[in-house]
Amino acid sequence: MEAIASAKYLRGSPRKARLVVDMIRGKDVNRALAILRYSSKRASNLIEKCMRSAIANANEAAEKANVAIDPDDLWVKTAFVDRGPTKNRRRVRPAPQGRAYREQRHFCHVTILLSNDARPETTKGRGNGKRGTVTDVKPAKLAESKDRKRGGAAAAPRAKRVAPKAQAGEKSASAKSKEGSRSTAEGEKKATKRASKKKTKADE
Numbered sequence: 001m002e003a004i005a006s007a008k009y010l011r012g013s014p015r016k017a018r019l020v021v022d023m024i025r026g027k028d029v030n031r032a033l034a035i036l037r038y039s040s041k042r043a044s045n046l047i048e049k050c051m052r053s054a055i056a057n058a059n060e061a062a063e064k065a066n067v068a069i070d071p072d073d074l075w076v077k078t079a080f081v082d083r084g085p086t087k088n089r090r091r092v093r094p095a096p097q098g099r100a101y102r103e104q105r106h107f108c109h110v111t112i113l114l115s116n117d118a119r120p121e122t123t124k125g126r127g128n129g130k131r132g133t134v135t136d137v138k139p140a141k142l143a144e145s146k147d148r149k150r151g152g153a154a155a156a157p158r159a160k161r162v163a164p165k166a167q168a169g170e171k172s173a174s175a176k177s178k179e180g181s182r183s184t185a186e187g188e189k190k191a192t193k194r195a196s197k198k199k200t201k202a203d204e
Contacts, residue, residue: 001069002077003058006111007050009084010043014108017043017081021110028075029055029114047110051076054114069116078113 010017020041024032029051036048055071062069084107092100 001058001062001065001067002113002115002117003054003061003074004111004113005050005054005057006109007046007053008109009107010046010110011105012043012046012108013106014081014083016041017047017108017110020044020047021079021081024051024076025079026076026119028072030072032076047112050110050112051114054112058114058116073116074114075116075119076112077115077117078111080111082109082111084108 020036020039020043023035023039024047027035032051033048036044036051055074058069058074059071087105087107089103089105091103093103095101
């Protein structure tokens with residue numbers, strides 16, 4: 001079951017009223033009323049009256065249709081603000097260079113639709129900008145990019161930094177092995193020279 005209520009010729013610009021309506025769209029009634037009660041926006045009081053009127057309309061429609069309805073099951077299905085007329089005021093505000101800006105009083109029309117039907121499945125994320133809908137799907141490209149390994153320009157400096165250290169370690173190990181082999185070869189040569197000298201002395 002759905003119930004609708006509208007409040008017309010509310011004081012304030014529609015742009016400011018939309019800031020309040022966007023906070024309650026898609027919420028359940030109790031949560032929406034709490035948001036409106038503790039909101040610091042001037043339009044929240046008038047929008048709260050409109051929502052309570054929609055709740056009363058839902059109860060009355062349920063009684064006429066002889067259907068039991070729980071007000072706690074209602075949620076804000078649609079909520080939008082239309083632009084109203086501008087009051088014709090003759091007041092002006094002084095402006096630079098001798099000009100004058102006309103002061104205008106804006107009005108707006110608020111419409112709220114409540115429903116107790118099952119809510120459509122939605123995903124967490126930002127809205128797509130349309131009224132009464134929050135359907136954002138995680139893009140496939142973003143998921144693919146996360147699965148890929150980091151490469152390119154971001155990984156190149158790290159590879160350059162790591163590679164010289166590894167090469168230096170390899171060079172140091174190879175240099176140590178070469179020095180060890182040289183020392184052993186020189187030791188063997190000296191030992192053979194000493195043995196040959198001893199033999200020559202013994203022969204003499």
